[in-house]
Structures are given as C-alpha cells and as structure tokens.
Amino acid sequence: MRRTFTAAVVAMALCLAPALAGCGTDSHGVDAGDVAPTGAVKPREISWLLSRPADGAVINTMRELADKYATLHPGFKLHFITTPDRPSYIQKYETLAAADKLPELFDTDATPFARKLAEHGRMMDAGRLLRSIGLYDRYRPAALDYQRFDDGSLYMIPFEYQAEFFWYNKALFRKAGIHPPRSLGDFPERCRALRKVGVTPIALDGQDQWPLERYAAYQPFRVAGPGYIRQLKKGQAKFSDAAGRKSAAWLSALGKAGCFQKGFSSVGYADAQNRFTSGKAAVYNIGTWELPSLATTALDPSVRDDVDFFRLPVTQGSVTAANEFxxxxxxxxxxxxxxxxxxxxxxxxxxxxxxxxxxxATGELSPTSDVKTVVPKNATPLYARAVAAADDVGKETAVPWDTQLDPTSNTKFQQELVLLAQGDISPSSFISTMDSVIARNAPRYAR
Structure with a gap:
C-alpha cells in the first residue's frame, strides 16, 4: 500500500501516453471480451509482472497454487517478476506496455494509463472473465469496485481486501481526558489536548507521502462523496469548490494544532508504526494489513491492551455513512x-x-465474501473485531487520490500538502496552486 511517484516516473507516464494513443488491438491474441477461447490447454511457462512483497501472503499463496497446477499439467510454470518498489515498478510496467511486451499477467491500479490499455484492447475484461468461470458473485462488491474505472468497467482482479481505521491508544486518550472524535472537525481539539500532556497526537509516515493524501481526501469524501475526485482529476471540479476548500482548511488546522509529529515529512513507514506501537503517539491511521503488528501478542505488552480503533468520523451534513470509508x-x-x-x-x-x-487461512481478509479469515492463535480480541468491522462496509468507499490524479498533478499535490500541513503556505495559496496545476495537466494526460 505504500505509493510514491518520482519525477522519472511522471515523465515516463506522460511520454508513453501518446504512444498508446496510436495502439490498436494487434493481430495476435484475442479480443478483450473473448474470455473463453477454444482449443487445447498446452502447458508452458507464463509470467506475472507484479509489485507486491516477495514474501507476502498473496505471492506465497499463488506460488503454492501454481506449483499444484504444475503437478497436474507438466511443463507449466508461473514465473514471478517482482519489483516491490512502486515507482520502479510503474516505470517498468509502462515501458513494457509501450513496447507491447507485457507478460501474461501484470499488476496495475485503475489509473488513466491503465484505462488507455483497456481502451485499446490490451487487457481482458475481468468482469466477463470472472463471470465465465463462475466466480464474480463471490467477490466483495467493495473489492471489485476499487478496481473499476470511472465508467464501471472492470479490467483488474483483486487479490486482497483491506479496511483502513484510526488505531488509537486508550491510555493516552484517558491521560488527555478525551474520547475518539465524533466528527472530523473534532481532530484539532483532540490534538491540542494530547499535546498539552506531552503526547504526539498522530504518527504519520510523511516520507511515503500517500498517508498524508489520505487525510486530504477525507473531508471531500464526507461532504461530496467519491464523485468529487473523479471530477477533480478531469478538471471538472476544483479545489476552490466547497469540498476542496474544506480539505485545505482542515489540513491547515491539523498542522496548526500540532497533530503530526515534528519533522513528519522525513519520517518513514517503520518509524511511524514504531511511534504508535511503542506508546509514543496516540493515533495511527493504517489498514488491516497491519493487524499482525497491532492485534497480536507480537505487540509490546505495555501497550497491547490499550490499542483500539475507530472508523473515519463523519461531518455535519455528511453525504457518506459512518460505515463508508x-x-x-x-x-x-x-x-x-x-x-x-x-x-x-x-x-x-x-x-x-x-x-x-x-x-x-493465513489470517488475511479475502477479496471474496464466501470464506472467513482464520484469526491467528496469537491474536488479541482486537483482531476479530477489526475483521468484523471490515466486513461491515457500505456501498460507497473512498479511493486513494494517488491512483486518481495524473502523475504530474499528484507529485505537486504531495509537495503542497506537506507545506500546507507545516504551515508554510496558506489554504488559499494551496488551492490556487493546485487548481492551476490540475487545469494544466489533467487534459493533457487524459488525451
């Protein structure tokens, strides 16, 4: 889930867009909707270009299944081409795509670049494929919806499912005399109370940048729903609109209240996690992929019984529900x-x-709803409660903005967010800059 873009990747994406525009469906292969081609199954080696932890549950599970399939089909092999570093992966993926040298399977988010591949018949229709093998209805709607393009089409298959919560330390909240916020607007006051008793309010991985983007997306998701970012990325909405102004003002307020640790922009993923799990920070916004670190006996005994979670708070007049996040x-x-x-x-x-x-069976949440997560033997009661909460997700879900904005706008957005949260620029300056950047780059990238 750690996502960042470098200048090189941005340049590559913009450079390849025109190349894809000239592509059509080549003579080899099949039509994107021909999900059940006729002919014999002839075993050979196929490859999967992916960006996942090499020792993670997804790869380990698929490796096990591929080995089993190989015993039934001698000559078959699934070759994993792994590049866990996301920026490096994107560069490799888009370079291979432009040269029409992508392997049989490849990882991608529902980005504008991926949409171009789909438009030119380069990706199989995943919805039809899953239906043709009788699996479509087994998937959680939220898991499939996360993979869809704006028009509802589905060209990617999910292999995991997560829910992102605000994990908090109950003992530190008691020390500050506060309760979990009921509204997003309560955050600054909670942060000031925690600061008064010498506690870092929120542990933030500022180095990877995407965690701060989550905070920027929360107010718009509550006040305008998921449609705002879909319009914003096309230049059809602006940060100067009510939802954007709300986001900028809230981020500025969080910064002024000292919500994030000092020097947050240079703090990495592991350090942010450690600040929370060691009891040095009161809140940590992260997904259920961190359950082994937060809800098992692996957690420091001094904080283990004090860890709990709350869902994304609502706002006054919220258009999305409490169980939508x-x-x-x-x-x-x-x-x-x-x-x-x-x-x-x-x-x-x-x-x-x-x-x-x-x-x-590995303790992970399946992208389908027909199996239950096997809670590890070393889990605390929090583990099962988090899994149950992840099963109770409404129709609307908030999408990460780094997969929605064009690369150039996203890079500038990340930079400006840091300055905004640090108090180096005003909300009005942030809004003016981002509206200009998106207006200039969104149409070019969408072509």
Whole structure:
C-alpha cells in the first residue's frame, strides 16, 4: 500500500501516453471480451509482472497454487517478476506496455494509463472473465469496485481486501481526558489536548507521502462523496469548490494544532508504526494489513491492551455513512489479451477458485465474501473485531487520490500538502496552486 511517484516516473507516464494513443488491438491474441477461447490447454511457462512483497501472503499463496497446477499439467510454470518498489515498478510496467511486451499477467491500479490499455484492447475484461468461470458473485462488491474505472468497467482482479481505521491508544486518550472524535472537525481539539500532556497526537509516515493524501481526501469524501475526485482529476471540479476548500482548511488546522509529529515529512513507514506501537503517539491511521503488528501478542505488552480503533468520523451534513470509508483491495492483476489463451484461462480458473480459502487461512481478509479469515492463535480480541468491522462496509468507499490524479498533478499535490500541513503556505495559496496545476495537466494526460 505504500505509493510514491518520482519525477522519472511522471515523465515516463506522460511520454508513453501518446504512444498508446496510436495502439490498436494487434493481430495476435484475442479480443478483450473473448474470455473463453477454444482449443487445447498446452502447458508452458507464463509470467506475472507484479509489485507486491516477495514474501507476502498473496505471492506465497499463488506460488503454492501454481506449483499444484504444475503437478497436474507438466511443463507449466508461473514465473514471478517482482519489483516491490512502486515507482520502479510503474516505470517498468509502462515501458513494457509501450513496447507491447507485457507478460501474461501484470499488476496495475485503475489509473488513466491503465484505462488507455483497456481502451485499446490490451487487457481482458475481468468482469466477463470472472463471470465465465463462475466466480464474480463471490467477490466483495467493495473489492471489485476499487478496481473499476470511472465508467464501471472492470479490467483488474483483486487479490486482497483491506479496511483502513484510526488505531488509537486508550491510555493516552484517558491521560488527555478525551474520547475518539465524533466528527472530523473534532481532530484539532483532540490534538491540542494530547499535546498539552506531552503526547504526539498522530504518527504519520510523511516520507511515503500517500498517508498524508489520505487525510486530504477525507473531508471531500464526507461532504461530496467519491464523485468529487473523479471530477477533480478531469478538471471538472476544483479545489476552490466547497469540498476542496474544506480539505485545505482542515489540513491547515491539523498542522496548526500540532497533530503530526515534528519533522513528519522525513519520517518513514517503520518509524511511524514504531511511534504508535511503542506508546509514543496516540493515533495511527493504517489498514488491516497491519493487524499482525497491532492485534497480536507480537505487540509490546505495555501497550497491547490499550490499542483500539475507530472508523473515519463523519461531518455535519455528511453525504457518506459512518460505515463508508477507505476499503481498498490493493493493486489489481490484469490479464494481457495479446497472450491470453486456453492455458491462461484454465490456470486462472484453477487458482482463483482455490485462492480465497488458502489466503484467508493465513489470517488475511479475502477479496471474496464466501470464506472467513482464520484469526491467528496469537491474536488479541482486537483482531476479530477489526475483521468484523471490515466486513461491515457500505456501498460507497473512498479511493486513494494517488491512483486518481495524473502523475504530474499528484507529485505537486504531495509537495503542497506537506507545506500546507507545516504551515508554510496558506489554504488559499494551496488551492490556487493546485487548481492551476490540475487545469494544466489533467487534459493533457487524459488525451
């Protein structure tokens, strides 16, 4: 879930967009909707270009299933091409895409770049594929919706499911004489109370930048719903609109209240996590992928019984419900239409049918709703409560903005957010800059 973009990646994305514009469906491969091609299943090696932890549950589970399939189909092998570093992965993925050299399977978010691939018939229709092998209705709607493009089309298959909560230290809240915020507007006051008793209010991974983007997305999601970012990224909405102004003002207020640790922009993922798990920070906004660190006996005994969570608070006049928040299904897997054949289909049917139960057995939340997460033996009661809360997600979910904005606008957005939260620029300056950047870059990237 750690997402960042570098200048090199931004340049690559903009450079490749025109190249894709000239692409059509080549003579090899199948039509994106031809999910059940006829012919014999001929075993061979296929590859999956991915950006996931090499020792994570997704790869380990799929490796196990691929090995099982190979015993039934001698000559088959699934080769994992792993690049966990997201910026490096994006550069590799987009370079291979421009050269039409993507492997059979590849990871991608529902970005404008991926949308171009789909428009030119380069990706199989995942919705049709899942329906054709009888799996579509097993998936959580939120897991599938996270992978969709704005028009509702589905070209990526989810392999995980997460819910993002605000984890908090009950003992530190008691020390400050406060309760979890009922509204987003309560955050600054809670932060000031925690600061008064010498506690860092919120542990933030500022180095990776995407965590701060989450905070920027919260007010617009509550006051305008998920449609705001879809319009904003196209230049059809502005930060100067009510939702954008609300976001900028709130981020500025969080900064003035000292909500984040000093020097947050240079604090990395592990350090932010450690500040919370060691009892040095009161709040940590992160997903259920961190349950092993937050809700098992691996957690420091001195804070273990004090950790709890609350969901994204609402606002006055909120258009989204309390059980509607960030519930991502991670980066999705696309299927290359140019290399799709009976073998790829047969393997995917074999693997995807068995994957949910195997994955859930590792303690993870499955992207399907038909299996239950196996809570680890060393889990605290919080683990099962978090899993239950993740199962209670409403229809609307907040999407990460770094997968929505064009790369150039996103890079500037991340930079300006830090300055805004540090008090180096005003909300009005932030709004003016971002409206100008998006107006200049969004149309160019969307072409």
């Amino acid at each position: 960030v519930a991502p299904s991670g980066i999705g897997m696309a299927v290359n239409s140019h290399t799709y054949d009976p073998l790829v289909r047969d393997f995917l049917k074999f693997a995807l049918t068995r994957y949910p139960a195997r994955y859930a």
